[in-house]
Amino acid sequence: MVLAIDRRSHTTKFEHLIDTGVNSGPERAYLVAVDATSADSVWSVEDSLNELGALARTAGAEVVGTMRQRLTHPESATYLGKGRVQELVDIEKQLNCDLIIFDDELSPTQQRNLEKILNARVIDRTALILDIFAQHARSREGILQVELAQMEYRLPRLSGQDVEFTRQAGGSRGATGGVGGAIGVRGPGETKLEIDRRRIRSRISELKEDIEDVRKQRAIHRRQRAAQAMPVIAVVGYTNAGKSTLFNTLTEAGVLAENMLFATLDPVTRHIVLPNHQEILLTDTVGFIHKLPTKLIAAFRATLEEVVEADMLLEVVDISHENAIEQSETVTEILEELEAADKPRVTALNKIDLVDDPDDVDTSLYPNAVPVSALKNQGLDALLETIARVLAESMEEVDILIPYRKGDLVELFHRRGNILKEEHLEDGVHIVGRIHRTLRGYFLSYSIAE
Structure with missing residues (x-):
């Protein structure tokens, strides 16, 4: 199902934030783009839509059509102009679309407005890429990084439109000053939307800490490789x-x-x-x-x-x-x-x-x-x-004479360096070549003075 927060058990506590739905076959996706390309743009809107279609198919959707509109820039409220939005409503009904995918990242306002107008679910290119990443992440590191990107994407898009989201967790005072609600939950309360936002912010903090640990571990591995x-x-x-x-x-x-x-x-x-x-x-x-x-x-x-x-x-x-x-x-x-x-x-x-x-x-x-x-x-x-x-060409050039008793350094140069000239002289092995900057210190004392 496209746009799931994550398909793994460790994120099931956030499943209430989305409508996962049930579908026996691939979702029918319709693609939409605004052609705001300038003369110096390297990508045409057609190329971008073709790639969006490839992304949709990778995510498991069936592409049933495309729409594009030439605008200086996307409309701030609905991405498309009003006429094209109405046309999209008609097309959605005719083609029985499950999903409308927009080629640019929609603002939270644009997405909410479009969802009010359209019966199909509305997502953008960013959500689609995140969904593909969620499908393909295998390691703990990959899963953490994808989940963080998804959470940060969804946080500003949580909407209070749903009754479920706006329901008070606590009780509320009636007009006469009496206290309504069940015993133990009376008070000003907290909306479901606020709880969801707080939970996601908390999860984002946890993910960032976990990823920072991964980053430190990677840094250790890089230092070991550098050695x-x-x-x-x-x-x-x-x-x-x-x-x-x-x-x-x-x-x-x-x-x-x-x-x-x-x-x-x-x-x-x-x-x-x-x-x-x-x-x-x-x-x-x-x-x-x-x-x-x-x-x-x-x-x-x-x-x-x-x-x-x-x-x-x-x-x-x-x-x-x-x-x-x-x-x-x-x-x-x-x-x-x-x-x-x-x-x-x-x-x-x-x-x-x-x-x-x-x-x-x-x-x-x-x-x-x-x-x-x-x-x-x-x-x-x-x-x-x-x-x-x-x-x-990116390594440091050296001209050195290594004594025969230091055969291990000659072997090291062969394995780690690039030899331009090598000859065996009476006093040792003469090498002209390039070596990684971190190894240059091993050979400095054997440099041949000009």
Whole structure:
């Protein structure tokens, strides 16, 4: 059922806040968008609606139609203009819709007004994405982060319209000054709506504390990885670009990889060896999407810090998608919001096997681009070599002479560094290469003076 707060038992005490309903088949969803795109917008309203449809189907709904209206900006009261709202009422009856999904995040006022007019339930893109995240969260960390985003989304949308919500928990004084109500509950009382809000605020505080614990634990793991001085590369990209498939192919991690949006949410880190024998850690992360809710970015801060703290980014682009450029630009915008856009980046132009003519792919549009097919195992050697080259450029260059008695340092350089030149001299092993900044101190005393 779309827009459930959470499908897990630990949130059942909040189930009274929503109408879960019963439906034997998929919900019939009608999609609505306002076309307020400017000349410099990278996304057209049609593209955005197509993606909204894919999100709805991922959530389990059947899309029965779409509506768009050209406006300078959405109407503050009802998102659409009055005429289109009435048209939507008629369409809802004709198509027997269960659900109306709006392509932008509705304000609480817009949602309440639309729910008064329409018989179907009203949700927006943010609620839809949150529902998909709730379906796919598997780890405790993922479940906590999704629930926090859902609670913060629902809090301002609690309405006092329902009789159930406005009923007093305590008694009230009558007009004659006498006291009504049952014994033990007399007094000014507290509305059900106020109780619900207080409970959600309390739950939000609990979730933030739990997520902070998760964040601290992740920080400990990152420090442990840093002590190994292995560069960390975060795999980023638009949802369903093939990140997890590529990650599995490179690492044999067995991460869930399906042809759906947001198939995986939880970050996974694995160790791999590059063609130059350098060891690195590769981390798969949550996919990005157009109009990714700000609340979701904030709630997933602990997970997204894996991107922020990485030494380099491996962006995966579905080059067969008609909106490949727009999707990559969206990824860059989110990385800028995370202050991670300036990191060294390699781009895997994935699904090259689905392109009519791979030679026509313009790799110059993406940083350090390599055409690959993760599914068909094509171009992966070239990708790993490019990763090694770009990673080496971000490391610190050294010119050292290591005595033969320090063979362990030579072995360490082979595993953690990038060797440009190596020769065996009378006094030891002469190495010119690049090493991770955290390991430079091991080799300073062996530097060859200029």
